[in-house]
Amino acid sequence: MSAWSAEGLVVDRGGFRLGPVNLEVRPGESIAVLGRSGAGKTTLLRALAGLEPMVRGSLRRDGESMGRRAPERRGAVYVPPGLGLFPHRTARQNLRYPLELRGAGDDRRLDEVIERFGITPFAHRRPSTLSEGEKERVAAGRALLADPGLLLWDEPLTSIDPAARRDLLEVLTEVVRTDHVPTVVVTHDSETAFTLADRCLVLDGGSTVFAGQTDDLVRSPPDAFAARFSGFENVWTVAEAELAGRACPPLRPLVARAGAGGLCFPAPSAFPPPSPHADLPLATVRRLAPAPSGYTVDAVVGGIGIRLRWDRTHGPPRGGDPVAFGISLDEIRSLGRTGGGGS
Amino acid sequence: MTSTLSETGARLAHGAPRAVAIVLSASLLILFVLPIVALVTYVPPGTSAPSVPPPPRAGALAPLWPGPGAPTWLVEIAKAAGDPGAETALSFTLFASGIALAVSFVLGVPLGYLLARHRFPGRSLVEAAVALPVVVPHLVAGLALLLLFQPQSPIGSLAIQLGVPVFGTIWGVALVMIYVSAPYTVLASELSFRAVDAGAVEAARTLGASPAQAFQHVTLPLALRGILAGGILTWARAVSEIGGFLILAYSVYPSGPYQGPVTSTLSVYLYNLYQIEGIVGVASTASAFLLLAFGIFLAVRLLERWGRLPWAPRGLLP
Numbered sequence: 001m002s003a004w005s006a007e008g009l010v011v012d013r014g015g016f017r018l019g020p021v022n023l024e025v026r027p028g029e030s031i032a033v034l035g036r037s038g039a040g041k042t043t044l045l046r047a048l049a050g051l052e053p054m055v056r057g058s059l060r061r062d063g064e065s066m067g068r069r070a071p072e073r074r075g076a077v078y079v080p081p082g083l084g085l086f087p088h089r090t091a092r093q094n095l096r097y098p099l100e101l102r103g104a105g106d107d108r109r110l111d112e113v114i115e116r117f118g119i120t121p122f123a124h125r126r127p128s129t130l131s132e133g134e135k136e137r138v139a140a141g142r143a144l145l146a147d148p149g150l151l152l153w154d155e156p157l158t159s160i161d162p163a164a165r166r167d168l169l170e171v172l173t174e175v176v177r178t179d180h181v182p183t184v185v186v187t188h189d190s191e192t193a194f195t196l197a198d199r200c201l202v203l204d205g206g207s208t209v210f211a212g213q214t215d216d217l218v219r220s221p222p223d224a225f226a227a228r229f230s231g232f233e234n235v236w237t238v239a240e241a242e243l244a245g246r247a248c249p250p251l252r253p254l255v256a257r258a259g260a261g262g263l264c265f266p267a268p269s270a271f272p273p274p275s276p277h278a279d280l281p282l283a284t285v286r287r288l289a290p291a292p293s294g295y296t297v298d299a300v301v302g303g304i305g306i307r308l309r310w311d312r313t314h315g316p317p318r319g320g321d322p323v324a325f326g327i328s329l330d331e332i333r334s335l336g337r338t339g340g341g342g343s
Numbered sequence: 344m345t346s347t348l349s350e351t352g353a354r355l356a357h358g359a360p361r362a363v364a365i366v367l368s369a370s371l372l373i374l375f376v377l378p379i380v381a382l383v384t385y386v387p388p389g390t391s392a393p394s395v396p397p398p399p400r401a402g403a404l405a406p407l408w409p410g411p412g413a414p415t416w417l418v419e420i421a422k423a424a425g426d427p428g429a430e431t432a433l434s435f436t437l438f439a440s441g442i443a444l445a446v447s448f449v450l451g452v453p454l455g456y457l458l459a460r461h462r463f464p465g466r467s468l469v470e471a472a473v474a475l476p477v478v479v480p481h482l483v484a485g486l487a488l489l490l491l492f493q494p495q496s497p498i499g500s501l502a503i504q505l506g507v508p509v510f511g512t513i514w515g516v517a518l519v520m521i522y523v524s525a526p527y528t529v530l531a532s533e534l535s536f537r538a539v540d541a542g543a544v545e546a547a548r549t550l551g552a553s554p555a556q557a558f559q560h561v562t563l564p565l566a567l568r569g570i571l572a573g574g575i576l577t578w579a580r581a582v583s584e585i586g587g588f589l590i591l592a593y594s595v596y597p598s599g600p601y602q603g604p605v606t607s608t609l610s611v612y613l614y615n616l617y618q619i620e621g622i623v624g625v626a627s628t629a630s631a632f633l634l635l636a637f638g639i640f641l642a643v644r645l646l647e648r649w650g651r652l653p654w655a656p657r658g659l660l661p
Binding site: 049050051070071072074076077078079080081082083084085086087088097098101102142143146152 | 544
């Protein structure tokens, strides 16, 4: 297994410019590339695979330059969105393909992978007859059989139901940790990103917005996109925060914390307004949805939407009801960067 | 009351247009099929059913030869098919169309690939040029080829020097066939290559396949079925051509790979027969040609459906 590093990587793609991007991934490690549609995530993966020419920068595998190598000579296996399985071959023949290319006649490893990835029941079937989860297993197995020096997976586990997704996530995690394959995934799913990736790279409009530990991303998201991705239910721009602060004086200390890109905070707990309620912020209920521990309440404060949690012990609030909520300054994160606002 | 009304409404909404569509479709199909039935079952006036059919002949159309008790119209067709002139014209046409099909494939499939997979300046012009032979009336195409290849022209004299004269030769016939039919190969291959999942090809590359290997293992097998279907269309268009032949190769003299008696393409042969003998003389021969063409077409379609084309190993077609 090898360590890969990209420095100042730039791709020009008919009016769209990605980079410069710096990236480093070592054996047994994985990176999640995040960002809105059109941020350049797929372009980055394709450039690493050699499917897209880079105009500047360097790409090295264990110090050896890879930037000008053809895709088949890089040892970086790319799994495209849609998985790129061969429709005219059975699952087993798909898995066998990388072995055939190397002229390996021994099917022992093939059988091992089929067994290990749970492909045995459908090994003789063509991809068109397989479920999404089964196809992902075949794609993962096929990539592994190519002895990848780097695994590049564009949106794994996208159209799979949550239960099957967890199983597959385990399969992928194993490829990274047990087989020590350095991995870069593009994903829109935070569970996939946060379970699989040690580090995250957030792109917006072709530029790097964040590069660092996944934990740091969640603790202090750089912009609105990263905040929503990390699970912050409330993301306000500066203007929104000011409006809310003007309408509701108890919120003012909170508003003072807004950075250039606004602020974000997890859904605060809400409860029936006590009387007198002078120091508590109040919101008006718009609609609510049942949740495991009570209700998720969408409310407004000063015309700005806010998501709250409502405990079941109080009984459900009704639309138009005023509710009070508690919010501590520790929960507020300032967003340093404008942009990335798309939900 | 209300429910009855809405039920009627539903029936109207869903039932009526479908019924109309069925009637209109059936009318078109009847228009397609009825003339063929009239032609095939045509018995020239004054013909009586022979008590004993003539003995079978070995020849290209031998499979069409009816056994005892066959209906009169079928016996007539068989008799016409056994005519040596028709047999020569038929085998010549099949031979020439084979050459034309091979050339169309060799030149047309790569062009289809380029159009499907590459962006280059002048692409739209190339696409327009490919469509040109389809929209030009074929008599006009024949005239254009005539001007280009007349012996006085540089290209015409070059062709004669190279030993491939086009007037009244198999080369001329093949040239016309290629001109009018190769666009179908190009268009079919372009569509087929375009339908191949680019992700699968790229995945193959990063799994270690060279561009040539990815083409051989992924692109070509996936596009093959569509390309072959285009080949059937190309062939059908080539053998049914007449306009260009009337100008460039009305009669065909032995030259190059064809060293048989003086003949013509089957379409020109039928046209000749019609000019001389009228419908009475041509109906049976035309029917024989029609049945053969239909038989070949049907056979290819069935083989394709079963995935057992002789040139495509089992499991190759998706």
